[in-house]
Amino acid sequence: MPEMTRKLSFIPLTIQVKFALYNAVSKALIFLAFFTLLPVLVERIVYEHIDKRLLARSERVLLTVRKGSIADIVREQDCSFESYNILKEEFVAIYPLTDIRRLDEGPIIRNEHWEIEGEKLQHRIIKRPFVYDNQLYELNIGEGTGSIDELKQTIQRFMLVLMLSVIMISLFIDLGFVRLLLRPLNRIIRRKLQPVPSPTSFDFSPVNSSTTEFNQLDKRINEMMHKLRDTFEMEKQFITNVSHELQTPISVIQNRIENILVEGNVSEDVMIRLSDSQRTLNRMSRIIRALLLISKIENEQYAKPDKVNLLELLDEVIEETEVQREERKIKLEKFFYADESFSPCNRALLFTMLMNLVNNAIKYNKPEGYIRITTQKSGTGFTIEITDSGIGMDPQEIGGIFDRFKRLNTSTAEGYGLGLPIVKTIAQFHAIEIDVESAPGKGTSFKLHFPSTDQN
Amino acid sequence: MNVLIVEDERSLSHEMEIYLTRQNFNCDVAFNGKIASEKIADNSYDFVLLDLGLPDTDGLELLKAAKKSGKESAFIILTARGEVEDKIAGLDMGADDYIAKPFSLAELQSRMQAILRRKHGLKSNTVSIHDFSIDIQNRTVQCKGNNVVLTKKEFDLLHYLALHKNRVLTRMQLTEHIWGDVLEDDYESNYIDVHVKNLRKKLSAHGSIDWLETVRGVGYRVNA
Numbered sequence: 039m040p041e042m043t044r045k046l047s048f049i050p051l052t053i054q055v056k057f058a059l060y061n062a063v064s065k066a067l068i069f070l071a072f073f074t075l076l077p078v079l080v081e082r083i084v085y086e087h088i089d090k091r092l093l094a095r096s097e098r099v100l101l102t103v104r105k106g107s108i109a110d111i112v113r114e115q116d117c118s119f120e121s122y123n124i125l126k127e128e129f130v131a132i133y134p135l136t137d138i139r140r141l142d143e144g145p146i147i148r149n150e151h152w153e154i155e156g157e158k159l160q161h162r163i164i165k166r167p168f169v170y171d172n173q174l175y176e177l178n179i180g181e182g183t184g185s186i187d188e189l190k191q192t193i194q195r196f197m198l199v200l201m202l203s204v205i206m207i208s209l210f211i212d213l214g215f216v217r218l219l220l221r222p223l224n225r226i227i228r229r230k231l232q233p234v235p236s237p238t239s240f241d242f243s244p245v246n247s248s249t250t251e252f253n254q255l256d257k258r259i260n261e262m263m264h265k266l267r268d269t270f271e272m273e274k275q276f277i278t279n280v281s282h283e284l285q286t287p288i289s290v291i292q293n294r295i296e297n298i299l300v301e302g303n304v305s306e307d308v309m310i311r312l313s314d315s316q317r318t319l320n321r322m323s324r325i326i327r328a329l330l331l332i333s334k335i336e337n338e339q340y341a342k343p344d345k346v347n348l349l350e351l352l353d354e355v356i357e358e359t360e361v362q363r364e365e366r367k368i369k370l371e372k373f374f375y376a377d378e379s380f381s382p383c384n385r386a387l388l389f390t391m392l393m394n395l396v397n398n399a400i401k402y403n404k405p406e407g408y409i410r411i412t413t414q415k416s417g418t419g420f421t422i423e424i425t426d427s428g429i430g431m432d433p434q435e436i437g438g439i440f441d442r443f444k445r446l447n448t449s450t451a452e453g454y455g456l457g458l459p460i461v462k463t464i465a466q467f468h469a470i471e472i473d474v475e476s477a478p479g480k481g482t483s484f485k486l487h488f489p490s491t492d493q494n
Numbered sequence: 495m496n497v498l499i500v501e502d503e504r505s506l507s508h509e510m511e512i513y514l515t516r517q518n519f520n521c522d523v524a525f526n527g528k529i530a531s532e533k534i535a536d537n538s539y540d541f542v543l544l545d546l547g548l549p550d551t552d553g554l555e556l557l558k559a560a561k562k563s564g565k566e567s568a569f570i571i572l573t574a575r576g577e578v579e580d581k582i583a584g585l586d587m588g589a590d591d592y593i594a595k596p597f598s599l600a601e602l603q604s605r606m607q608a609i610l611r612r613k614h615g616l617k618s619n620t621v622s623i624h625d626f627s628i629d630i631q632n633r634t635v636q637c638k639g640n641n642v643v644l645t646k647k648e649f650d651l652l653h654y655l656a657l658h659k660n661r662v663l664t665r666m667q668l669t670e671h672i673w674g675d676v677l678e679d680d681y682e683s684n685y686i687d688v689h690v691k692n693l694r695k696k697l698s699a700h701g702s703i704d705w706l707e708t709v710r711g712v713g714y715r716v717n718a
Contacts (some may be wrong), residue, residue, distance in 0.1 A: 197623050282547055283573035289596035295508035296599045299712075300516065300661055310711035313664040320666045323596050361647070365688045 222247030344382035527551025
């Protein structure tokens with residue numbers, strides 16, 4: 039049973055569908071119950087009517103008998119009397135009785151097959167004993183039940199149509215009402231729960247509803263988004279401030295060192311140390327720039343105005359890194375199977391992303407190794423795979439490569455551990471998925487899955 | 495050449511002043527927007543180096559006003575904000591160039607030279623170093639009548655070194671010039687050395703390159 043519920047919970051349905059299902063099932067059950075009980079009920083009612091009628095008729099017949107008007111007929115016809123209408127649907131019969139005990143039993147009403155002129159027909163019959171002229175008689179008044187079956191069928195047909203239409207109408211009314219009831223919820227989902235590029239583009243206008251719960255939900259979502267937006271704005275402000283406050287002093291020292299170097303009246307040793315300091319300072323500035331880049335992308339401060347041919351962009355990156363490859367005698371294998379334009383995107387960011395990946399493939403490669411870049415269509419999207427024949431990583435290392443300031447345990451490669459975090463951030467910004475496969479000693483492969491252009 | 499440095503960070507404007515004075519520019523300094531506006535109105539500058547983050551005015555407003563009054567000065571925007579929008583807005587308003595802080599003074603100077611060449615054609619478009627002549631306009635290098643074929647980066651490197659001849663350019667300055675806009679995780683690369691090595695190979699096939707000196711532990715220098 040728990041497995042069953044687990045399985046069921048995997049099929050999410052909308053409230054409206056659930057309501058409709060519940061409605062249909064419950065109404066079908068009611069309908070089924072009513073339909074099975076209906077014949078019995080109809081029979082009951084009809085018999086009650088007939089029985090009342092039969093009793094009343096027997097009263098009238100007896101009254102007539104007592105007045106003596108029937109006595110001649112009875113006597114003439116062998117102490118018994120039978121009369122029926124042409125269709126044999128009704129009859130009155132009087133027979134003499136011998137069993138005196140029947141008198142105590144009083145009138146009996148039951149169904150019986152009555153033979154009239156050789157034709158056996160089902161009748162509802164009242165049997166009523168009475169004494170006339172010291173003789174015990176039984177009065178039988180019958181009414182054909184053939185018409186009852188017809189009536190039953192007619193009523194059943196009628197009820198079927200009626201019930202079905204009532205159920206359909208009520209189903210539609212229910213659905214309409216649920217729809218009306220859930221309209222604010224749908225509005226909340228449509229307006230407030232759709233992904234927005236940044237909290238600043240969130241629609242804060244209230245979704246008015248006459249349902250308390252929906253109003254509360256809407257209010258809370260708005261409050262939450264307000265907080266988010268404030269944080270977002272603060273972060274944006276912070277990024278600008280950090281940028282200014284840190285880069286300006288770096289500028290000052292950078293330029294001062296430059297001036298001292300230009301003046302040239304320092305010893306060779308001091309020159310080397312100054313140039314080292316310049317490099318250190320530049321590293322600091324680049325780290326700040328990298329961190330700012332990541333923050334600014336996360337803070338949605340970049341636009342996506344471009345449409346880029348990915349193969350051309352890759353070729354540009356390949357050209358840009360030619361010297362690095364030559365230096366380490368690394369072979370490049372290009373397998374470009376498809377051509378793809380990607381939009382909307384930020385060209386400079388995509389360039390930075392690919393540049394970092396290709397550079398990584400060079401940096402962590404073995405001398406005289408290879409880099410293989412494969413591109414192809416995949417489903418509705420596009421895939422770029424960058425594989426190197428490098429040192430590779432074990433599974434533990436793969437998990438942390440996108441963490442900031444995490445550097446691989448290698449003495450050959452340099453960097454400040456922000457290259458792959460930049461790659462990841464830019465990829466996320468463009469809804470590009472990254473798969474990493476790696477084996478120590480064999481190499482690493484980064485697979486970028488670009489969404490189809492209209493999806494992105 | 496008259497230069498107005500509009501920068502509220504005094505130590506920064508001071509260093510810029512020292513450097514540019516050394517390069518035979520006449521420097522004037524303004525620490526806020528108000529003074530800057532007055533100076534721009536009263537004087538005729540060839541260059542205005544404009545920091546966007548001024549304490550009293552938005553640098554962009556100042557630029558707009560100056561351009562409106564028909565000032566001929568070349569404006570170079572200096573900013574630490576690094577906002578792409580600032581860059582676009584600045585260039586749209588008629589700024590001639592844009593440099594993000596921290597920048598190298600050598601880089602600033604080369605941008606100023608480029609503007610001069612573009613605006614006034616003041617400088618000769620050919621720089622000669624011994625047997626080699628560099629045509630900046632057409633981006634070609636010739637040696638004794640022969641063309642020396644260089645890649646884009648090799649040409650940029652040679653041009654930059656020639657522009658700052660007789661001065662050491664550090665590896666960092668060269669890296670920033672060549673890859674300044676590319677942000678990737680490889681700050682201490684020796685790729686500049688590889689480029690210089692390739693450049694040397696190509697140049698030496700045509701003539702002596704004793705003038706391209708390696709300054710041990712620091713960088714490179716063109717002696718002319």
